[in-house]
Amino acid sequence: MVTLSIDGREVQAEEGATILEVARDNNIYIPALCYHEEVAPYGACRLCMVEIAANGREKLVASCLYPVEEGLRVKTNTERVINNRRMIMELLLARCPDSEVIQDLAKQVGVDKTPFKLEDKQCILCGLCVRACEEVVGVSAISLVNRGVNRQVASPFYEAPDACIGCGSCAYICPVNAIKMEDIGDTRTITMPNPKMKKIEFKLKKCKVCGKYWAPERQLEYIARIAGLAPETFDVCPDCRQ
Ligand code: SF4
Ligand code: FES
Structure with missing residues (x-):
């Protein structure tokens, strides 16, 4: 087991688990579109990005791919994370403007329009x-x-x-x-x-x-x-x- 913190809360997790899995186990919400527990993670949508601090450095990582480690500090709602999430949603909204799922998710993260050129796709290429x-x-x-x-x-x-x-x-x-x-x-x-x-x-x-x-x-x-x-x-x- 390793001990880490997510949004200031100390949690324990199995070694090898990803940040997203541990967050979900602890009822901490991170939006994610290309993750499903039945298949291997792929890191396609980038919606699950969170900020981590380890070894004195802070960076954005895809939480569905990043394995937890002892002492890891994870933040799911910093300004940087939220801005990144909004931009991803703006891109997805531009790609699939008619998708109700995308529209709803966009609203959840505070996005109701997109500055990007509209397409008429249905698939987000999540794989x-x-x-x-x-x-x-x-x-x-x-x-x-x-x-x-x-x-x-x-x-x-x-x-x-x-x-x-x-x-x-x-x-x-x-x-x-x-x-x-x-x-x-x-x-x-x-x-x-x-x-x-x-x-x-x-x-x-x-x-x-x-x-x-x-x-x-x-x-x-x-x-x-x-x-x-x-x-x-x-x-x-x-x-x-x-
Ligand atoms: S059709 Fe597109 S959006 Fe749907 S699962 Fe396949 S890759 Fe993902
Ligand atoms: S859920 Fe992590 S990149 Fe899509």
Whole structure:
């Protein structure tokens, strides 16, 4: 265990934990968009920057990446932190002016307009969908491609990715609801926030008992394969199996 202070409060933490994790464990709020406890931190959004003092120096660090250490002093609300946070929100607001999540978060940090040129993007390039697809689902159907202003989430050749099983983890984890997922009748449709990519469609499995369409056939085939289950395991939906 190490002892550190956050906003003047002494806290104890496991060695190797990050500042953001320790802050959350102690109910200290630090805004963060690209962090999720189920995937490795990536440091993309820079919203979680805090000020630290260690070895006589003060600097801004991304709290989702920075590991705590003995004697570390962390400040989450200095003028420098707040100004930095506001500028990040102004940039995000300019990139995604129609996002309700971004608008709400911007208001929370005292930003209601942006001096930067407005775009009409939906994706903030946080990479959570890509990390969830790779680390949680294990299929890597999408990735972050290109650099600079052309950076985007995409599948190979912008086609419906062969590897995608339609599980929707990307849509569930997206912090700004940029990935749309809809189940209508026997079809699930996933729409990525990339105009070059077509909608991706999946046939849903019909329950043999109640007739409800309940999960993508490809997802169920994938689960059966990796778990070594018989394909007919999923002929009946979870509700009817109880
Ligand atoms: S689609 Fe959503 S989860 Fe994926 S990078 Fe963009 S904002 Fe992040
Ligand atoms: S949450 Fe730390 S950089 Fe995004």
